[in-house]
Amino acid sequence: MTRRASTMPPLARLIGCGLLALLLIGPPSHAAPSLRYPAAPESDVTLPLVIHGALDLPQVRPLLDAFHRDHPWFAIHYRNLSTLALHERFLGSPGEADVLISSAMPWQYRLANDGHAQPLETPAARRWPAWARWRSELFAVTFEPIVMVVNEAVIARFGEVRSHADLLTLLERREETLRGRVVTYDPTLSGAGYTYAIEESRLSPRYWELVAALGASEAALAGTTGEMLEGLIEGRYLVGYNLLGSYARERLADHPHLRIVVPEDYTLVTQRLALIPRRAPHPAAAQRFVDFMLGERGQQVLARETPLGALHPALEGPGTAAALRRRLGEALRPIALGPGLLATLDDLKREALLSRWRREFARRERR
Structure with missing residues (x-):
């Protein structure tokens, strides 16, 4: 659920x-x-x-x-x-x-x-x-990477998380351990989460596998980076996915047990x-x-x-x-400043992407 x-x-x-x-x-x-x-x-x-x-x-x-x-x-x-x-x-x-x-x-x-x-x-x-x-x-x-945040306890127990591929492997292998302890944007409510979903679906052939793995781990869905950071600081979550790096860097300066990960395979950058x-x-x-x-x-x-x-x-x-x-x-992928941005405001394209996101997120829950 x-x-x-x-x-x-x-x-x-x-x-x-x-x-x-x-x-x-x-x-x-x-x-x-x-x-x-x-x-x-x-x-x-x-x-x-x-x-x-x-x-x-x-x-x-x-x-x-x-x-x-x-x-x-x-x-x-x-x-x-x-x-x-x-x-x-x-x-x-x-x-x-x-x-x-x-x-x-x-x-x-x-x-x-x-x-x-x-x-x-x-x-x-x-x-x-x-x-x-x-x-x-x-x-x-500005030049603001989109990052992950991982509790050092997870790294000490299961190894480094340096990329989206590492995160997918972690979620698939440690699904029970991380159940309910992962947080990410809800793209159906958050503009940031929706835009990142569009960009990642274009960039990564394994993006939908990652969405399904997030669903299988019963990831919590949040509306803001601030909401995710608060849960990570309080210890309710061990892993945060797709946070705005500028806010994470400032908020986590006094929380060394939370590591900011700039993914090595590809890193979205917003401006x-x-x-x-x-x-x-x-x-x-x-x-x-x-x-x-x-x-x-x-x-x-x-x-x-x-x-x-x-x-x-x-x-x-x-x-x-x-x-x-x-x-x-080349892993840095700034969100392109051009006509493609207008596609994110198209109602039909938005609903098509969100329908697939909901379907993939729920897919493993039905097994």
Whole structure:
């Protein structure tokens, strides 16, 4: 019998990481947490800048702090929203925000594709990697792997788990031991889980075997990375599959018995996408901020002071895409920024994939 994760953690606001944000969790838009940075009193000119982001305040604060130090004449208002609330608020008030930042890659792409974004033609934007931008209107600004989390007790008893193939073997051989002690996304409810399912079904010929093995182990199904991390920390689960690596890295820093595994066979990578709305009220301010995020200064902040990961091609060292690429090479599979994202929003394709997921997840339970 399929188990749902039993509690909703204090970290429920982490739903902002969901790529489609189908869960109606997160602060209502009218009460969204926010940060305000007043312009410096000595500034001769005060320029407003309004940013809406599906990015929690502790993670975005270092970036905003650095930008404000370098540009003290901007009066910045950052509003933190879930991806769903951000998208709906924009459609209702397309002239409210100067910048949108969201991990809802399909929805951000649709906004740009439908003509809601304006171009950025700065040197940094023109130099940005072609795979990390769409035209000059949509830019990936983070590099966040999708990971597993494994309790050290499992590794000590059954050996290393380094890949999806290792996880499949573990689930098949230790089904009884791990029954009810594994947790993953519910793709029928979670946009993140749904998007990862689409990508993995394309990447791996053994993906559906893994889904069946998860079903046989009676894996708990959760709606957010935060929910999974809470259960792993509390000891209710021993293995977590397909968690957002940036949140896991930050949350598990003080829990050494939980190991973050970046799979060696293939690792999905999601990115937060930034765009400047065509009706942005302060377009010059928006251009300056997005240019900062794409420049070495802003990307260094992301690499060194946040768990989000920087993808600037000139940056090396921990917290950069270059470091991950050196380690994993062709195993890294960034979710492509292109027309394929729109397919994830097609109702018929969505229902077809979810029907198979339900069938495969339940297949071994009927034996």
